Amino acid sequence: MSFKEIFIDPWDIHFTAYWPILVMAFFVTAACGLVGNYLVLRRISLVGDAISHSVLPGIAIAYMIAGSRSDLPMFIGALIAGILTTLIIELIHSRSKIKQDAAFGITFTTMFAIGVILVIIASAVLGPMMIVIGGIYSEDIAHYVEKKHYPNRVGHRFVGVAESIKTGGRLLFNCFIVNILLTPIYIVGGFFPIVSVLIFFGVNGYLLSRELFEIVASRHFERNDRVLFWRANRGGNIFIGVIIICLSAVPLLNLISAMLGVIITTHFFQYRTNTGKIQQGLDVG
Numbered sequence: 001m002s003f004k005e006i007f008i009d010p011w012d013i014h015f016t017a018y019w020p021i022l023v024m025a026f027f028v029t030a031a032c033g034l035v036g037n038y039l040v041l042r043r044i045s046l047v048g049d050a051i052s053h054s055v056l057p058g059i060a061i062a063y064m065i066a067g068s069r070s071d072l073p074m075f076i077g078a079l080i081a082g083i084l085t086t087l088i089i090e091l092i093h094s095r096s097k098i099k100q101d102a103a104f105g106i107t108f109t110t111m112f113a114i115g116v117i118l119v120i121i122a123s124a125v126l127g128p129m130m131i132v133i134g135g136i137y138s139e140d141i142a143h144y145v146e147k148k149h150y151p152n153r154v155g156h157r158f159v160g161v162a163e164s165i166k167t168g169g170r171l172l173f174n175c176f177i178v179n180i181l182l183t184p185i186y187i188v189g190g191f192f193p194i195v196s197v198l199i200f201f202g203v204n205g206y207l208l209s210r211e212l213f214e215i216v217a218s219r220h221f222e223r224n225d226r227v228l229f230w231r232a233n234r235g236g237n238i239f240i241g242v243i244i245i246c247l248s249a250v251p252l253l254n255l256i257s258a259m260l261g262v263i264i265t266t267h268f269f270q271y272r273t274n275t276g277k278i279q280q281g282l283d284v285g
Contacts, residue, residue, distance in 0.1 A: 046101055047086070050108035054085035056115025064118070085111060117183060138215050138262050145266045146219075153270060155219025171211040175204055201245050209234075209241025212265040220273075233272050240264050 039045045058081025059074050066073035085107055092103040146154045179186075182203065186196050210230075217226045230237065244261040248254040 044100060044104075046104040047089070050089065050104040051082045051085055053108045054111035054115075055081045057081055057111055057118055058084075058115075060115055060118035081111070117180065138258070139219075141259055141262045142216055142219060142266050145263055146270065149267070150270045150274075153273065155216075157219050171207060174207050178203060178207065201242055205242030205245045206238050207241070208245055208261070209237040209239075209265075212241060212244070212261045213237050213269075215262060216265045216269045220269075229272075233268075236268055236272070237265070240268060 036045070036048075039047060055078035058077035058079070060077075061081075062073040062077025089100070089103045089107050092098055092106065093100045098106070143154065179200075182199065185199060213230060214226070217229060221229065240261070244257050244264075247260065248257040
């Protein structure tokens, strides 16, 4: 192919499609040139690299709070993280003998590392966060389901709001610690994505299933009986936990994932007790 066919003809034939790109490139070049000269003269050219890496924690936290990747939450999170980065750099430089370029390096590497960890565990903690928030209503949800569908087998033990929130907080803590420990496996598993996905959803689904089970079963049994029931029916409960963890990774659905988890677990618990599986589990002990 000739030079004209490679470099000229595409712009000549498809100019109407490419002109917005040209205009955007012009403004980006002008902005970078003006700001870049100032940064080079002030010997702070590394600030662009520092801020561009340091916005990652803000983006991850925005995703965890908003539960979606829409532009506005991402922009607000990145903006706050960028401003925080500049303040930290200036604080390190003014309060210590560390040079400004070294302060850039310290700040952006630290912030970027925090961002990577948050991105990895963001999906894992969304479900538990919804459980913590939904803990205020989990007792009412379980009671309503049992009263409507199983009026003769309504739980006799009242689980207070404090205990429900404590359960969700324990789940949040466990998910955070476990996923921190599994971070190296997730990183290495980047070469085998399907393995990382299976480990991620399997482990976090298991943790979530334990806490959902505790929310429902604690209305009926003491601790020893709950342990026996869990051992006899762990497969179904873990499957429910994996499904809810998957739903918690979907925008909008993650807002109701905690409620769905309590509802499904309540139905499953009542089904197993009604079919005699609880007695089988207790007899094993």
